[in-house]
Amino acid sequence: MKTIMIWVTVLFSLSCLAKPTIISNVKGYTMSNSGALMQFSHLAFDNGKVLALGDHTLINQFNGAVIIDGKNRTLLPGLIDAHGHFMGMGVTLLQIDVREDKSAQATALHVREYAAQNPDLKWITGRGWNQVLWPGKAFPTAKQLDEYIADRPVWLSRVDGHAGWANSKALALAGITKDTLDPPGGKILRDEQGNPSGVLIDTAQDLLEKHIPQADKAFYEASFNAAQNHLLSLGITSMHDAGISEAVYHFYQQKAKSNQLGVRIYAMLSAVDPNLEAMLSKGYITDDKDFLSIRSVKAYGDGALGSRGAALLEDYSDAPHNRGLLVTQENQLKPLFETVLRNKFQLNFHAIGDRANRLALDQFAATYKTIGGRDLRNRIEHAQVISLQDIPRFKQLDIIPAMQPTHATSDMNMAEDRVGKDRLRGAYAWQRFIKQGSRIALGSDFPVELANPFFGLHAAVTRQDRRNQPTEGWIASQALTLEQAFKGFTIDAAYAAHQEDVLGGLTEGKWADFILVDQDIFDQDPSQLWKTQVLETWVAGKRVYQQP
Template structure:
């Protein structure tokens, strides 16, 4: 009898083990925010073949699944992989190969960095980006005289932090054969006392003939950008405006396995041939690359007064900024894209640009459903235009608010500020909001995004009561904007953006709980590990 009982017991034990499903990885003892429909918190999940196959308590998951690899999260916070809904991933990579002027506190410091860079690189054409005259004691655009003295024969072209203004020296001007009389549509050549200052705004920058980026530089740039992005917990990036050549390079590197980052590629809308090419080819979709949208520029930036305003700038008489193209051109583009399956994502800063694009979107989409066309930045909105975001998706960058808050009111005045950086109003109208950084215009760090969206202060605790706090987002809304809503903005909410069965196993382990810590502690958050497809990539 004892032998029978023992035999039955062994059979039962064997059967129980056999019933367990195999997993490649199980994570236990986690404080995991799934960002599912109920914003559920779980302590364990299982992964197989790069996807989540189960979530629940430690007991539930370990009882159902067996695995050779288990990670004890030790109660650390886990969130879905971050999605940056608007950035310049390739641009960040290329910037690593050029002089970095971010954080410079004066024009003289910019010049010092250029001299040091040239001593190291001995470049035949000096390029870089990151200066911002609004951070200087003298908040005026620099002029080229000092550049001409330091570099009389070597062309220099350095971009403002937002990418909408360029400072060039005479050697670069001569190489590009432009003069103060060169006609510009959608931009400006700044003239002072009858002479070119060296500042070119928006479309005027297109006249500068930059040296071609080599394939080696391009590949290294993409890999450098990936390394930086993984270190901040990004697993998907929306690259806002890249060309066919770059997209094909990205695809080849992803197919080879060296570029693992998931990329939502917005095709640059500057080239009609490329628009025609992708519309004829149709949507391109792999597990790592999604090409189904066009990025169009509506106007310039507020910092360089290139944003198109309905009334003149408060701090510059009779200056309205400018739209990049004619209203007719935007309508033509919108009609062509509306007739395809592609998404139109348009950069719109000024209230005039937002008004026109919302009107154009509405007109061409008419009764179309679920197109998810996006207004990128949606920075200054006339009060009567908020209602028009009912079916137009706002894609914003919260750190723009805390970068601009020191001087934005001087630019546009108190009344227009009521519709500026109004993220809560936009969310309340559409029901979702996609969050990004616009890096390298702003820093890559998503925790600065989280902080700016919820606390709306700078790192020095300014302003004391927060900047226009009526438009702050809750922490839950912000995390959704950086994960599931960003995925939705890319038509990818069924495959990523939350820790749920069937979705890609993209997740991030953090050193502190961003949903509960004091607001001032949020920017100090660090990524412990980043996982993509269940593989540790950082």
């Protein structure tokens, strides 16, 4: 008994030696749980969590605290990206990025140069092409790649991940020929003779991708580290991973147990994983440091607008007789929704076109009546093109729209071509959701878009690209205020992950996740928001990134 008392005394004495830390002299901004913008000049934290925020009197309140001079810099809570692809980002950082190439020929030339620099690669893989930005706006062909590289298979994902471009070598290795049938939810683009042209859309990509050699453990680790370091450098301290496989499910748990997660991950199980029900049966996965939470499922409704895979109620305006693709067939929705909601997992449904959104809303309404689950904060991911009569149903059914501001500014050059002016009234309609009381969880959908959250804040507020075009903003009536956008990247993103009590702000008891940036975003010309640079990133009261 005496020995126990001695150890208790020692532990108590050591705890008394621990000193809180105060960041002083900052221009601080955060959101309360109710969504009110709060300002402060001093932030006190200890054991990784916020003790208080306020003015200089905090120094007297926490006598003996370690004081760090913030040098009058702007301090914000760590930003949350509510829809991204963590491992996909890492892979993209390690592969060829063709996002900036201005034509199919320029892309093919870039691929040839990359292949020459990496002679040991058996497959050349990459991402980022977007035919909408090229002269003529036509989909590329295998022959255009063959002209520059024909001896090794090439596979390049479109910027949105809903289409891929192969050379003839890759098509041959995958056995894709004139006789190959389009799979459900997918399409093989063909030439006038019916031969595969080189572009595979949505589920047709699986026909080829299953032939690409599996990444080894070293590549897996490198992808993870690349993604984590990149996000922390951008001020993203938490992200929602939109669709993980069983392998990643176990990988993340190992990382959490070994304290190797530096970015907080709210992971969604992929609805198409063959072992989904086994993972659901294990219940929620959490850790006591809130670095990993798995309690949701990502389901896939349709494709993307740019590749004409988004499922529409009427024909595409620029493609008669084409209404897009359903990646999950309509008769599969009922059992899927019931399985997920019966297990009390949040269901996050990818829906871009107005038909996919309506089908999701209809099925949520039907499943609520039979299974329940309304309280799970279910989401529709993207919610891009929606019939005006369906927007109020999000509020009525307690569905959270998880939206990505830079999608609007990336898509504005083709969206009206795809759906016409009338359907745009319900497209990227952020302010319509805000006015009806919906909470919007904002993100980027990286690596489809660049992960920088200040690009997202800029796009949300200005409805402009980073060249400040169009001058008045694209459908400017739907622009958010900066406070609304900031809320979407902080407390509302946390709410969409059932984490508003521990993340999304810097109020007492929450994790001390914060960033220092080089300009006061609330006292800045909105056109300059995207230029904001992250100087430092802190997670759980520890500095994990400092700008070189």
